[in-house]
Amino acid sequence: MGALLLSFAGLLCAAEVVKVGGAHFPPYVVKSNLQESSGLLPQLLEALNQQQSEYHFTMLPTAIVRRFGDLQRGRIDMAIFENPQWGWQGIDAEAVDMGLEDAELFVARSEALRDQHFFDELAGKRLALYRGYHYGFAQFNSDPEFLTTTFNANLGHSHDSNLLMVLRGRADIALVTRSNLYDFLERNREYARQLLISERIDQVYRHHAMIRSGAPISAERFAALLEQLRANGELARIFSPYRIAVTSAAADSSAAEYAAD
CATH class of the missing domain: 3.40.190.10 (Periplasmic binding protein-like II)
Known part of the structure; x- marks a missing residue:
């Protein structure tokens, strides 16, 4: 038993930690504090963690008006369920089309x-x-x-x-x-x-993930992980009950840099 616990701890240590901003906004995030949080974002992060061991995705509380600064300062690595038009112009980040529409x-x-x-x-x-x-x-x-x-x-x-x-x-x-x-x-x-x-x-919200420059995970790798969840039905299981359409991610824009003009 002790050997198994040590092995699990070793896997966690080996995994790159990816900090994802979570701002209270039901049904995506319900209560952003770590002890009581629920919603679609925690479900998505759990699915991402269960399907691979290379990265460990964890939610870090933020606020809707504060998330831009948190990403720029590196407090968070990624903001999810975003749109590049929502104030991200001029911020050194890459946009990943998640293939989700609200x-x-x-x-x-x-x-x-x-x-x-x-x-x-x-x-x-x-x-x-x-x-x-x-x-x-x-x-x-x-x-x-x-x-x-x-x-x-x-x-x-x-x-x-x-x-x-x-x-x-x-x-x-x-x-x-x-x-x-x-x-x-x-x-x-x-x-x-x-x-x-x-x-x-x-x-129409075509949801994107905004990933900061220098984040532990690349836009291409995150897009690939999402594609695996789409293929095995996990995205549909999580999002369809809330009338969020699960579509095909645009192949030519799955990772597009969104920096200053």
């Missing part, structure tokens, strides 16, 4: 005579948005002052709270990721008929 939807309270045309025009409507997020309708400008003054937006730290603001009449429209919306409805089925969900999509 989307941002508009959600309003269902009312008599209210239909999809309610989402045609945002002017004059009270918006509930997630602080630090980049929205397509705002040209991906996440500056809080810009969003609050230009779009009459309330900026929060919880999609659930934003949806409840809509249900209680404190906001007209909330923007919510598809994965979080259907996770919310699964947990709160009584609200399903009370929400009007847009056919209009603010943006």
Whole structure:
């Protein structure tokens, strides 16, 4: 028994540790502290660790607004479920197409005579948005002052709270990721008929991993590990229940450098 424990410890010592930033954002990360964290990111890291022994992926708590600096300083090696347009310009990192797609939807309270045309025009409507997020309708400008003054937006730290603001009449429209919306409805089925969900999509998230220059793992190697999880069905097992589409990663852009122009 002692020999087995020593052998396991030796494998961990031999493995390169890859620090992955985890910011609270359900269902991707639910509570980013290491003792209580859950969600899709911990599941993905567990699957990556189980399939190989060359690297040991571990989640390190960060915040949505702090993750850029954490990666630049080397506090984390990788940020996952990203988009190169979300403020990564000018940061020395490589983008890996993960072959995972989510989307941002508009959600309003269902009312008599209210239909999809309610989402045609945002002017004059009270918006509930997630602080630090980049929205397509705002040209991906996440500056809080810009969003609050230009779009009459309330900026929060919880999609659930934003949806409840809509249900209680404190906001007209909330923007919510598809994965979080259907996770919310699964947990709160009584609200399903009370929400009007847009056919209009603010943006489709083609998820990427952003890997810093000098990280223990290369973009090419991480892309190969993801491809193994795609082939054996692990990505579908983890992400499909949350309506996150598992697609083929773009072969010609699986590792594309995203640095300053």
